Amino acid sequence: MFVPFLVLRNALRHKLRTTLTMIGIVVAIVAFGLLRTIVDAWYAGAESSSSARLVTRSAISLVFSLPLNYAQKLRQVPGVASVGWANWFGGVYITESNFFPQFAIDGATYLDMYPEFRLTAEERKAFLVDRQGAIAGRKIADKFGWKVGDQIPIRGTIFPGTWTFTLRAIYDGADAKVDETQFFFHWDYLNEAVKKRFPRRADQVGFYLIEIRDPGEAAEISQRVDTTFKNSLAETLTETEKAFQLGFVAMTEAILVAIQAVSWVIIVIIMAVMANTMAMTARERYSEYATMKAIGFSNGFVARLIFAESIAIALAGGALGIALTFPIAAWFGGLMGTLFPVFFISDETLLMQIGAAVIVGVVAALIPAWRAAQVRIVDGLRSVA
Amino acid sequence: MIAAIPVSYIARNLMARKLTTILTAGGMALVVYVFATVLMLAAGLKETLVATGQPDNVVVIRRGAQTEVQSGVDRVAAAIVESMPDIATGEDGTKLLSKEPVVLISLPKRASGKASNVVIRGVTANGLVLRPQVKIVEGRMFRVGTSEIIAGRAIAEGFRGAAIGETLRFAQRDWTVVGMFDAGRTGFNSEIWGDAEQLLQSFRRLAFSAVIFRLTDSDRFDAIKSDIEGDQRLTLEAKRETQFYADQSEGLAKFISYLGTTISVIFSIGAIIGAMITMYASVASRTSEIGTLRALGFSRAAILAAFLGESLLLGLVGGVIGLVGASFMQMVPISTTNFQTFAEIAFTFTLTPYIVLASLAFALLMGFIGGFLPAARAARLSIVDALRAA
Numbered sequence: 105m106f107v108p109f110l111v112l113r114n115a116l117r118h119k120l121r122t123t124l125t126m127i128g129i130v131v132a133i134v135a136f137g138l139l140r141t142i143v144d145a146w147y148a149g150a151e152s153s154s155s156a157r158l159v160t161r162s163a164i165s166l167v168f169s170l171p172l173n174y175a176q177k178l179r180q181v182p183g184v185a186s187v188g189w190a191n192w193f194g195g196v197y198i199t200e201s202n203f204f205p206q207f208a209i210d211g212a213t214y215l216d217m218y219p220e221f222r223l224t225a226e227e228r229k230a231f232l233v234d235r236q237g238a239i240a241g242r243k244i245a246d247k248f249g250w251k252v253g254d255q256i257p258i259r260g261t262i263f264p265g266t267w268t269f270t271l272r273a274i275y276d277g278a279d280a281k282v283d284e285t286q287f288f289f290h291w292d293y294l295n296e297a298v299k300k301r302f303p304r305r306a307d308q309v310g311f312y313l314i315e316i317r318d319p320g321e322a323a324e325i326s327q328r329v330d331t332t333f334k335n336s337l338a339e340t341l342t343e344t345e346k347a348f349q350l351g352f353v354a355m356t357e358a359i360l361v362a363i364q365a366v367s368w369v370i371i372v373i374i375m376a377v378m379a380n381t382m383a384m385t386a387r388e389r390y391s392e393y394a395t396m397k398a399i400g401f402s403n404g405f406v407a408r409l410i411f412a413e414s415i416a417i418a419l420a421g422g423a424l425g426i427a428l429t430f431p432i433a434a435w436f437g438g439l440m441g442t443l444f445p446v447f448f449i450s451d452e453t454l455l456m457q458i459g460a461a462v463i464v465g466v467v468a469a470l471i472p473a474w475r476a477a478q479v480r481i482v483d484g485l486r487s488v489a
Numbered sequence: 490m491i492a493a494i495p496v497s498y499i500a501r502n503l504m505a506r507k508l509t510t511i512l513t514a515g516g517m518a519l520v521v522y523v524f525a526t527v528l529m530l531a532a533g534l535k536e537t538l539v540a541t542g543q544p545d546n547v548v549v550i551r552r553g554a555q556t557e558v559q560s561g562v563d564r565v566a567a568a569i570v571e572s573m574p575d576i577a578t579g580e581d582g583t584k585l586l587s588k589e590p591v592v593l594i595s596l597p598k599r600a601s602g603k604a605s606n607v608v609i610r611g612v613t614a615n616g617l618v619l620r621p622q623v624k625i626v627e628g629r630m631f632r633v634g635t636s637e638i639i640a641g642r643a644i645a646e647g648f649r650g651a652a653i654g655e656t657l658r659f660a661q662r663d664w665t666v667v668g669m670f671d672a673g674r675t676g677f678n679s680e681i682w683g684d685a686e687q688l689l690q691s692f693r694r695l696a697f698s699a700v701i702f703r704l705t706d707s708d709r710f711d712a713i714k715s716d717i718e719g720d721q722r723l724t725l726e727a728k729r730e731t732q733f734y735a736d737q738s739e740g741l742a743k744f745i746s747y748l749g750t751t752i753s754v755i756f757s758i759g760a761i762i763g764a765m766i767t768m769y770a771s772v773a774s775r776t777s778e779i780g781t782l783r784a785l786g787f788s789r790a791a792i793l794a795a796f797l798g799e800s801l802l803l804g805l806v807g808g809v810i811g812l813v814g815a816s817f818m819q820m821v822p823i824s825t826t827n828f829q830t831f832a833e834i835a836f837t838f839t840l841t842p843y844i845v846l847a848s849l850a851f852a853l854l855m856g857f858i859g860g861f862l863p864a865a866r867a868a869r870l871s872i873v874d875a876l877r878a879a
Contacts, residue, residue, distance in 0.1 A: 121766050128762040135755045164659050165595040165606055166831075167558055168692075194559070262559050264551065264724065304695065335661070337693065341595075354603040355826035355833075362530075363748070366523060370756055373519045377763035380512035384770045471508070 111412045125381045126421040132374035133425025133457050134432055139367035140453040141433055148446035150349035152281040155319040159348040160312040160329055163339040169308035170338050183325040185317050188213035191310035195258035204244045204442045208291040217315050220278040227273035235293050238269035241284035245274045283445040371460050378468035382414050386472035393476045394484025403477040410473040415465035422461025494795040502799055513767045517807025517855055520756040525815035525848040527749025531742045533839035538738035541676035542730035545707050549700040552726045556830045557591040561696040566723050570700050575713045577703040579618055586702035587616035590689050593832055594659050596648045608832045611685030619701055622675050628653045628668035638683040639668035643835030660691040679835045740829045757855050764859025768800050772867040779867055780875025793868035800860020801853055808852025816840050
């Protein structure tokens with residue numbers, strides 16, 4: 105019992121200094137956790153995607169569309185269970201800052217492919233029978249105060265004009281990983297209007313979604329699809345939904361790498377602060393350590409004492425930091441709104457936070473412990489802080 | 490009253506405890522480094538996109554479209570714009586106007602093989618005249634009427650198949666890269682250019698994406714803008730090229746600076762605490778020294794100033810080290826997708842005088858906040874108690 109008690113009394117000797125150091129660690133651990141969670145949120149789209157869905161799009165880039173008649177050909181590809189399609193609408197609701205993704209979807213097939221978007225049977229039917237109908241995610245419906253039956257005007261940027269939809273359903277995600285900020289409406293409605301106004305752009309699909317029977321066959325089926333349309337006017341590129349989503353993440357990789365680097369910088373900063381605290385603490389106690397050595401305690405014991413104190417302070421700060429991460433992440437997630445549709449702290453992040461706290465405690469004690477262990481009894485006894 | 494405590498005395502106090510000084514200043518240096526780097530990133534992006542535009546040039550796109558890629562201007566509309574007054578005439582007597590198709594193609598990066606979207610722009614001879622920043626540095630210009638293309642420096646170096654002599658396959662054709670152009674620090678460096686008519690043909694498009702022209706007189710912009718936007722036959726809008734590209738950098742630049750400022754503020758708390766711990770320890774271990782100084786006749790204000798000065802000096806040292814570190818970042822090129830245009834953009838960290846001043850001010854502020862309470866404690870010590878201590 106003697107040693108833990110000694111460590112505790114040592115740690116509390118300079119209450120102000122220990123408190124300040126702990127606050128520093130709390131801030132660092134919270135910031136670290138928050139940054140890690142931001143990085144996770146970036147990958148959320150890829151994490152929640154199913155491996156039984158493939159995305160087929162134009163081989164040139166997403167800006168180019170595919171003809172509607174590909175749907176029939178896709179259904180004939182062996183291994184394909186069903187085919188749905190959608191167009192990115194890219195509209196603006198009132199102002200540009202109200203961003204949320206909008207898709208014109210084929211209707212029933214698309215909804216069947218995404219069982220994670222939970223709708224009641226009545227709502228689903230109400231949407232399917234109303235050509236101008238729309239479905240919105242819970243998060244954006246709450247954000248803009250939409251209720252079922254509301255008229256929602258959206259200004260098109262790719263498809264000019266103002267488009268008005270009637271909200272027929274609000275979906276909830278099956279779990280926390282599902283994006284609740286999407287907005288769906290009928291592809292038919294879009295196509296009818298486009299046919300009248302820009303006949304050349306009619307009967308075009310942004311991308312196809314393919315449900316396959318056996319997820320293990322994804323690679324072969326993708327290849328089969330792409331060979332079917334090889335050397336045609338619109339060549340295709342097919343990949344799993346996950347690869348498709350990761351492609352988006354990869355485009356902004358530079359920013360992600362920066363955030364990740366920065367999350368480690370803060371750990372280094374706090375390491376410097378903590379090392380400083382321990383260095384000062386040890387320097388002030390050289391005469392004590394010398395006394396202990398004179399009594400007969402080993403160099404190792406003195407070093408372990410410093411390590412224990414350092415790790416204890418770091419862990420206490422770390423625990424408090426982790427506890428505070430939850431409310432702060434919830435607040436930040438709310439503030440970011442639709443920018444990060446999925447925002448929650450993963451177990452991995454928690455483990456990394458604990459690990460970071462331990463590492464800070466150990467590294468901070470390295471030099472002071474070594475110095476204290478090396479100090480000669482005569483010098484130590486003579487030293488004045 | 491005796492004058493202030495000399496600066497050399499303050500500086501020597503920092504030298505006396507090297508490890509502590511290095512750690513505290515090191516923490517501050519890292520914070521300033523992050524702070525400056527983020528500001529440099531946002532400044533670099535802005536500078537790149539603002540420099541892309543020429544003040545005399547006007548970009549005409551479809552009303553409501555935010556980028557050239559989303560826009561469509563058909564031949565009739567483009568011809569109407571071309572017939573308008575106030576458009577400058579080139580040396581060969583043609584109007585300085587370029588009708589350009591702009592699309593995105595997905596290309597794999599040279600280093601990682603991961604795909605990213607690259608702008609491919611169809612230009613005419615006047616397209617080059619309109620952008621004097623663009624210079625062919627290797628190879629030659631593409632020949633009109635062929636499947637030849639030229640690539641911007643960032644693309645030629647960063648993407649597979651885009652260097653001179655290589656070929657890219659898209660839209661059922663093989664396109665040979667015959668030249669590399671350098672457009673300085675502008676967005677054009679991240680583009681591929683080809684013959685406008687050839688690209689329209691192969692992408693099977695009937696409409697251009699944008700019409701770009703030079704004004705005879707920069708002041709005539711408002712007149713031609715109202716002409717274009719008031720014309721019943723057109724659903725187009727006109728923007729000055731500088732404004733057009735500045736708008737495109739807004740989202741990403743804002744995101745970078747918001748995120749960066751938030752992170753810097755959080756980080757600075759850590760560094761301020763570090764300074765506070767150091768300064769409190771400094772005050773505690775020098776109690777009798779403070780008593781002596783007071784007994785010699787130095788005022789409380791002088792003591793306060795001395796300790797605050799020590800802390801500010803600590804901040805300054807950290808700030809300078811951080812800035813020096815950050816200035817090396819100017820050598821690192823960065824390339825990412827601008828989520829407003831959905832296209833790749835290459836830019837560099839740019840150190841501006843404003844950033845230097847802001848970073849140093851930030852470092853001094855950290856020193857001031859960290860040092861104020863300990864300095865106040867030192868100043869409040871009574872002479873007798875202080876002399877008796879230790």
